[in-house]
Amino acid sequence: MSPVDTDKGAANGTAPDATALLQVRDLVVSFPGRRRPFRAAPPPLRAVDGVSFDLHEGETLGLVGESGCGKSTTARGVMRLIEPAEGSVRLQGRELLGLPPKQLRAARRDVQMVFQDPYSSLDPSMLIRESIGEPLDVHLQLGRQEKAERVGELLRRVGLPPEYMMRYPHEFSGGQRQRLTIARAIAADPKILVLDEAVSALDVSTQNQVIGLLEELSAAIGLTYLFIAHDLSVVRHISDRVAVMYLGQIVEHGDAARVFDSPTHPYTEALLSAVPVPSPRVQRSRERIVLSGDPPDPSRVPSGCRFHTRCPYVMDLCRTEVPQPTRAHGSGEVACHLHTSGPTLAGASVRSLGAARRQRVPA
Amino acid sequence: MTQTLPPSPAPGPTTDTDTTLLVEDLVVEVLTEHGWATVVDGVSFRVARGETLGIVGESGSGKSVTCLSIAGLMPARQTRVRATTLRVLDHDLTALTPKQMDDIRGPRIAMIFQEPMTSLNPAFTVGDQIAEVLRRHEGLSRRAARERAIALLDRVGVPSPERRYRQYPFEFSGGMRQRVMIAIALACHPDVIIADEPTTALDVTVQAQILELLRELQREHGMSVIFITHDLGVVADVCDRVLVMYAGQIVEGAPITELFEQPRHPYMEGLLAAMPRMDQPAGELASIPGHPPRVGAMPDGCRFHPRCRYADDRCTGGGSPELVQLGPTHSTRCLRHPELTLRGTP
Numbered sequence: 001m002s003p004v005d006t007d008k009g010a011a012n013g014t015a016p017d018a019t020a021l022l023q024v025r026d027l028v029v030s031f032p033g034r035r036r037p038f039r040a041a042p043p044p045l046r047a048v049d050g051v052s053f054d055l056h057e058g059e060t061l062g063l064v065g066e067s068g069c070g071k072s073t074t075a076r077g078v079m080r081l082i083e084p085a086e087g088s089v090r091l092q093g094r095e096l097l098g099l100p101p102k103q104l105r106a107a108r109r110d111v112q113m114v115f116q117d118p119y120s121s122l123d124p125s126m127l128i129r130e131s132i133g134e135p136l137d138v139h140l141q142l143g144r145q146e147k148a149e150r151v152g153e154l155l156r157r158v159g160l161p162p163e164y165m166m167r168y169p170h171e172f173s174g175g176q177r178q179r180l181t182i183a184r185a186i187a188a189d190p191k192i193l194v195l196d197e198a199v200s201a202l203d204v205s206t207q208n209q210v211i212g213l214l215e216e217l218s219a220a221i222g223l224t225y226l227f228i229a230h231d232l233s234v235v236r237h238i239s240d241r242v243a244v245m246y247l248g249q250i251v252e253h254g255d256a257a258r259v260f261d262s263p264t265h266p267y268t269e270a271l272l273s274a275v276p277v278p279s280p281r282v283q284r285s286r287e288r289i290v291l292s293g294d295p296p297d298p299s300r301v302p303s304g305c306r307f308h309t310r311c312p313y314v315m316d317l318c319r320t321e322v323p324q325p326t327r328a329h330g331s332g333e334v335a336c337h338l339h340t341s342g343p344t345l346a347g348a349s350v351r352s353l354g355a356a357r358r359q360r361v362p363a
Numbered sequence: 364m365t366q367t368l369p370p371s372p373a374p375g376p377t378t379d380t381d382t383t384l385l386v387e388d389l390v391v392e393v394l395t396e397h398g399w400a401t402v403v404d405g406v407s408f409r410v411a412r413g414e415t416l417g418i419v420g421e422s423g424s425g426k427s428v429t430c431l432s433i434a435g436l437m438p439a440r441q442t443r444v445r446a447t448t449l450r451v452l453d454h455d456l457t458a459l460t461p462k463q464m465d466d467i468r469g470p471r472i473a474m475i476f477q478e479p480m481t482s483l484n485p486a487f488t489v490g491d492q493i494a495e496v497l498r499r500h501e502g503l504s505r506r507a508a509r510e511r512a513i514a515l516l517d518r519v520g521v522p523s524p525e526r527r528y529r530q531y532p533f534e535f536s537g538g539m540r541q542r543v544m545i546a547i548a549l550a551c552h553p554d555v556i557i558a559d560e561p562t563t564a565l566d567v568t569v570q571a572q573i574l575e576l577l578r579e580l581q582r583e584h585g586m587s588v589i590f591i592t593h594d595l596g597v598v599a600d601v602c603d604r605v606l607v608m609y610a611g612q613i614v615e616g617a618p619i620t621e622l623f624e625q626p627r628h629p630y631m632e633g634l635l636a637a638m639p640r641m642d643q644p645a646g647e648l649a650s651i652p653g654h655p656p657r658v659g660a661m662p663d664g665c666r667f668h669p670r671c672r673y674a675d676d677r678c679t680g681g682g683s684p685e686l687v688q689l690g691p692t693h694s695t696r697c698l699r700h701p702e703l704t705l706r707g708t709p
Contacts, residue, residue, distance in 0.1 A: 066566035067537075173654060203421040203593065204637045208650035230566065233596075233639040237648060257644060274571040276596030278638045279708045280619045283599040290575055291568045294536045 020054035020090075021224055022078070022111070022192060027051045027087035029070070029077040033299060044085070045299045047073045049248035051087075055192065058218065060225040062239030062256065064232060064271070066295055070248040071228045075194045078226075079113055080104060091192075109139045112185040116197035118177030122169040128155075129165035132184045139188040154183040157220075158213060175206035179213065186217065194226045199234060211238055232275050236260050241332070244268045247298055247306045254332020262349035264334040267307050269350045287355060305337065312358035313350070315342050383554045383587040384410040384433070384472075387448035391425075391432045393658075394441040400659040403429050404611040404683075410555065410587040417602030417619075418591045419634070423655055425611040426591045430557045434472050435464040452554055469500045473548035475541075477560035482544055483532040489543050490516075490528030496550040515546040520576060538569035545576065552584060559591045574601055595638050599623060604692070607631050610656050610666040613686060617693040624707040627695040629671045632705040665698060673699055 028049055033042030048070040055061050063071045077084040080096060089096045096107055112135075115121045122131055132151050136142055142150060152162030158179040169177060178198065185193055195214070199207045211234065217223050229235050235242060236256055243253035244265065252265040263269045270289045277283045291310045296302055302309050308318040317337050325333040326340060329347040339345045343353060391403035403425045410416045418426045431437050432444045435456065449456040451471045459467065468474075476482045484492060493515060494508035503511065509528070516524035519542040532540060541561060548556055558577070562570040578601065581588055590602055598605055598619070605622050607615040607630065615628035626632045636649035653670040656662055665684050668674040677698050678684075684698045697703070 066568065175654070204634065205421070205651040206654070208637050208639075208648045211648060212650065231639075232567070233641040236641050237639040260641065270568060272641065274567040275641050276574075276594070276600040277640065277642050278595035278599050278623070278635065279640075280599040280623050281709070282642065283596065288571065290571050292572075294538055294569065295566075 019056065021057045021092060022055040022226075023088075023090040023093075024054075024074075024078060025052045025088040025090075027074065027077055027089065028085045029073050029082055030085045042299070046085075046301075047248055047298060048077055048084075049301075051245075051248075051250055053243055053250065053253065055224055055226060057191070057224055058222055059240045060218070060227050060238055062235035062242040063226060063228045063245060064230065064235050064242060065245035066230065066271075068295060068298060069245040070298075071245050072196050074245070075113070075196050075226060075228055079108070079111060079194060081113075105138070109135075109188045110191045111194065112188070112190040112192070113194045113196065114178075114181050114185050114198045116200050118174055118181055118201070119169075121181050122177060124169050126168075127165065128167055128169070128180060131169070132165070132180065132187055135184060135187040150187070154187055155180075157186070157217070158183045173206075175202055175209060178202065178210050182210075182213065182217075186221070186223070189221075190223070192224045192226065194228070196228045197230070198227075200229060200231060207234070214238065232260075232272065244271065247295060247301060249306065249335070251307065251336070252328065252332065252334045254328050254330065258328070258330040258332065262330065262351065264328040264339065264345070264347060264350055265307075265336050266311050266313050266338070266350050270310075270312070289358065305335075313338055313342075313353065314359075317341055381411045382409045383412050383452060384589075385448055385450045386433060387446060389429065389432065389444070389446040389449065391428050391437065391445075392443040393428075393437075395659060397659055399443065402611050402658055403432065406608075406611075406613055408606055408613070408616065410589060412554075412587055413581065413585045414604065415581065415588040415590055415602050417598040417605040418589060418608060419593060419595065419598055419605060420608035421593060421655055423658070424608040426608050427559055429608070430474075430559060430589060430591055434468060434474055434557060435459075435461070436474070466500070469496055469553065470551040471553055472555045472557065473551070473553040475544050475548050475556065475558040475561045477563050480532070480537070480540065483540060485532050488529055488531055489535065490530075493543070493547050493550060496547055500551045511550070512546070515550060516543070519543070519546045519549070519580075520572070521546075537565055538572060541565060541569075541573055542576070545573075545580070549580060549584070553586060555587045555589065557589045557591070560593070561590075562597065563592065563594070570597075577601070595623075595634060607634075610661060611658075612666065612683065612696060613694075614667065614696040615694065616686075621693060622707075624709070626705045626707050627689060627693065627700050627703075628667075628697045629673050629703070629705065630667050632707070633670075635708050636706070638708075665696070673703055675699070 028046055030044040030046045033045050035041055051074050065071050073082065076082045078089050084097060091107060091110060099107060129151050132154055133147050136147055136150060151165050155162050155164055160179055199210050202210060218225065227238055239256045242256045242259045243250045246267050252259065252268050259268060260272065263272055270291045273289045289312060293310055296309055304320045305318040305323050308314050315337060323335045323337045325335045327347050328334045338350065339347055387407045389403055389406040390401060392399045392401050406429055420426045433449060437444065446457055451467065454467060454471060490512050493512035497503045497508040497511050513524045513528050516527055521527050521539060521542050535543065562573050565573060592598060602619050604618050606613050609630050615631050626635060633651040637651060639648055651670050656666060662669050664680050665678045668678040684696050686694050686696045688694050
């Protein structure tokens with residue numbers, strides 16, 4: 001695995017950014033295809049196929065998309081929980097891919113992860129003190145007394161009384177458990193938290209308490225978040241920038257307000273229109289785009305633009321040519337032929353095309 | 364115009380010929396480690412023909428237990444179900460034996476669950492599972508059942524239904540499985556469909572397809588739908604009328620627009636304020652402090668008072684307040700409702 005040199009950062013048109021805390025370029029994560037008797041081995045399935053993004057200090061980048069689009073696999077590839085096949089992941093300019101295990105372990109101190117299910121991410125047989133103290137043992141080697149103090153401080157930081165360190169996970173509710181996993185994640189002073197559907201399993205009011213905690217933490221200790229979620233309303237709330245994934249690739253990214261208010265990719269437009277708004281008057285008068293069919297099987301990626309099989313604005317060109325990223329109005333980039341041919345939107349919102357140009361694509 | 368009518372009257376349309384499902388004073392107890400605990404406490408409502416009634420609330424509020432009890436699907440040994448009235452059209456469900464209940468489920472009441480993966484039997488083809496319902500309830504021949512099942516698959520939008528008929532559940536995506544569940548539920552033209560979080564496990568674009576399908580089918584068949592969900596966006600999209608449940612009780616009931624624009628219970632106001640909005644710039648996200656009470660440890664007075672920003676002395680003691688009618692279609696269980704002006708969403 002040869003680290004790609006920095007100049008080749010032009011994956012999505014962005015110049016290499018020296019100020020980025022985390023810089024991901026052309027990341028590919030692949031899995032072996034399913035073998036069948038008497039057939040040739042299938043080509044590997046590329047669950048993440050050339051993803052590039054920058055994460056700047058103190059910001060929150062939301063990564064959205066439907067199940068199977070590769071958003072969680074991207075996070076796992078960045079963390080090297082799954083070894084990426086190609087690409088480059090630089091943390092403060094230092095390449096992580098290809099780093100020997102010992103150095104990787106040290107580097108991981110700066111990037112910690114919080115998972116969706118707070119029930120399975122805490123060891124039921126360990127006291128909270130032990131669970132939260134574990135990263136301290138790995139990274140800091142504190143004395144007994146120091147460690148206990150530090151754990152108490154971490155619990156206070158996430159809004160729980162320090163006495164809770166002597167309890168077991170089963171004594172806590174889902175929301176409290178998620179606070180505990182966050183306490184554990186920030187134990188060794190990381191720079192980046194990767195939150196993979198971290199609030200998805202919680203009821204709305206508990207969810208908001210945890211989001212509030214994340215916002216507090218980022219203000220207090222300058223944390224940077226990669227926030228992965230399928231709930232677009234939550235993502236809009238918490239993110240500074242958003243990247244939208246479809247079938248292993250980022251199809252559009254930009255400032256959160258720009259992406260949500262003037263989507264430039266037809267997939268983003270459809271995704272946004274599918275989220276019901278909690279206001280009967282607004283929801284019932286909104287225009288809805290119902291995409292037909294399911295996302296295609298990642299082992300049989302369509303030719304040309306990957307979205308062409310479901311795109312309401314599909315053109316002939318889309319079936320054969322892979323669209324290249326171009327600038328979107330306001331901020332970010334989009335990979336869609338509509339911006340360079342046909343209506344030639346040149347970065348304007350697809351919403352400007354209107355319903356008349358949409359066609360119902362058969363499933 | 365505010366009047367108190369104990370015991371809690373069933374809100375909803377008053378013309379009785381229109382009512383497909385009538386529930387009065389439903390009480391459900393379940394066996395826990397600490398003995399019997401009441402999880403649904405005096406729930407009453409009616410559903411009109413062609414109406415979509417939403418039931419919302421956080422996990423543990425009793426919304427699913429209410430509906431499972433109506434359909435007779437709670438485990439008999441660990442559950443006690445009582446009700447003054449439990450009626451589907453002219454069938455009194457309280458008087459039925461489990462066997463007679465089997466004849467009601469299907470042609471009268473059908474259910475759609477959240478998890479289409481676990482609701483289908485992995486060992487039988489999808490077609491067999493639809494045909495089984497038709498053979499059991501309508502006495503169709505194997506061939507006739509097969510034909511009807513294929514037509515149903517086609518109707519719910521499963522492409523190439525003849526081929527799909529012979530396939531097993533694992534060969535279907537989540538959205539397609541949920542379409543199969545809908546086909547099974549619809550097979551005997553039920554009067555009432557209970558949909559328990561039917562789209563929660565699906566992606567939003569697939570959710571949009573399923574909601575659209577349910578809407579179309581309801582227009583065609585004129586059945587009543589009870590839609591259980593925690594997603595107020597989905598409620599705003601599909602429901603005509605909504606019941607809000609908290610700690611085993613209905614705390615508010617109202618027509619959809621009224622409920623969202625002029626909530627009359629602080630819990631509903633809290634839920635609305637807590638919903639992040641995708642169509643609006645990020646603002647402050649409110650949250651309801653604390654947690655819902657645990658089963659068997661209900662607070663005195665109003666069950667919501669420990670989390671309520673408006674609670675005063677009247678709310679903290681005595682029994683639980685009654686559900687009060689505020690008009691023909693709106694009811695609330697808040698003692699302070701006359702003096703509170705609560706915020707809804709525009």
